[in-house]
Amino acid sequence: MKVARVALDVPLYEAFDFLLPEGLEAPLGTLVVVPFGRTRKVGVVVGHSEASAVPVERLRQVERLIDDIPPIPGETLGILEFCAQYYQRPLGEVVAASLPPRLRQVSRRRLAAKGSRPAAPALPAPAPAPNPSLAQSAALALIQEPGERFHPVLLEGVTGSGKTEVYLQAIAAALARGRQALFLVPEIGLTPQLESQVRERFPGAAMACAHSQLNEGERARAWLDAQSGAARIVLGTRLAVLMPFRELGLVIVDEEHDASYKQQEGLRYSARDVAVRRAQRLGIPVILGSATPSLESVANAREGRYAHAVLAERVAAGAAMPAIRTVDTRADRPQEGISHALALAMRERLGRGEQSLVFVNRRGFAPVLFCRDCSWHASCTRCSSNLVLHRREGRLRCHHCGHMERVPVACPTCKGPNLAPIGHGTQRIEETLAALLPGARIARVDRDSTARRGALQDVLDRVRSGEIDVLVGTQMLAKGHDYPNLTLVGVLDSDAALFSADFRAAERLFAQLVQVSGRAGRGSRPGEVLIQTDFPGHPLYAAVARHDFARFASGALEERRAAGFPPFGHLALLRAESKVPGEATAFLARWALAAHDISAEVEVFDPVPASLERKAGYERAQLMVRSGSRAAMQPFLRSWKSAIAAGGERRVRWSVDVDPQEL
């Protein structure tokens, strides 16, 4: 009897046994169609055996192999198994998450491509590159010298210091060694420039893009091309780290600190951490780049586990770091969101034909609709949050659950007419600026204005060609873009993050301010950044103004050490939600008790409400556990999760979040 163990995308932790019909060979990694209940499913063979715990009369047969898709290579299966174990998820779910949807369908047209790699094409030389600066050469030497072995490098470089150029030259070297390169970016929609930059540099090397905005056919194509080796460079978002490769020789994680590398539902993995682990298993170099690296990576570099390359200055001739100043909004009170100082600076730019960017990290018109007579405000009935006013659509919208309603003409409580929008979103600032700067060509960039595919690219092209004077937008504007004529950045409403309960909030604010400041003065004209704040003396703003990330990081690391937070302690959350009040918390309290019995080396906290306490009608709570040692945390989590799963809880939805990014 030949039994195949098949990983299926069902919420159970074990793989399933199926009989292999006589004469059918299904090597590890093979995609197979199997009967499941009354339906059929696509699964992946993850093991073989001669026997099964399932009685033979109840074993069902593998129906057929999907033979036009080459088996998932052993190395890729290995990293998927690692993810399943480390993040406490079923292997079948992890495998499914790594497969493009098209390849998971039971019935689909056969794919034209076969697995064999096209005869190794002689690569035409890359397009000419600028001569690397001294700092870039030093960074490249640090990356290349150890040769092809596991070798993590933290590339810490201020915005505009030429990190991208270092990546490109490292890719060139990997391609020349006959290797594939994986280039991860936080959000591909935000970096269309990067895609054309890579294509232009390597005209002879096929590149595949991998991100969620691709259609199903394109995603399947990219997966198959990475797997066969036809694609020499894969540029993608976090999901690309789980793709199969034939001869991967380099991994790059750009903006490695970015929160979007962590998936926030299902398989809650950190693509950055998985990238490092994968490079380690493969024995290849990995580059983590950022102007504001995560404190975890800073600690790794300072303690010598990662090599550390620093690009301290902007590289382009004449480009200097922008001058960063705070505007004291207690004295210079903003009118409709914009202070006098910022308005003045923008008028100056307009007069000189230069561009400005106003950063306000909140979309919509106003975050609150408020009754001046009775203090009623519009809130979501399903979430513990306000409804955001989208005035042009005449709607109130919940940004958490998507709930929408018409804007009331009178207060629903006192029937009074005095409803007023409070606070500023991108739409409102856009209107303010239109009134303030008559004749200026203004464009808004946020998730609403760029919902259509290609819309973001259109706006960014217009900025580059000088058709836009003023950009207003959310953090979508903070990353990656390079506009030589943009010389002013205004930052609105960033104070809230100074006082957040989340221990990562300050780190994130610092990164965001550095990123958005980095858009100013990338050409030969100097840049200026004005941060509107009620707390102009706050040390975080002072450190941003001094461009002193190193000192900020030292201070923040000391606080983390004192509090036992990452990277000095390892965290996991048990998250729970239920429609019945109190049930999620009661569930967590039960499992907190059980946790005490499982391990003495893990500290168990009390259940607390989630930062968004109610979402889409569910009451949400979480329980934190912490350990000084990863070696103790992992087996603890395995036993704990297994016990909870065996508990058969039906009313509470729960999940384990390992190394949580958001508390």
Ligand code: ADP
């Ligand atoms: P970063 O990724 O660190 O923000 P970039 O790689 O985008 O910086 O580089 C900033 C600018 O400097 C780009 O316009 C790039 O073409 C240019 N540049 C990079 N390296 C060099 C170099 N060695 N000599 C001249 N210009 C360079």
Ligand code: ZN
């Ligand atoms: Zn009222």
Ligand code: ZN
């Ligand atoms: Zn809601």
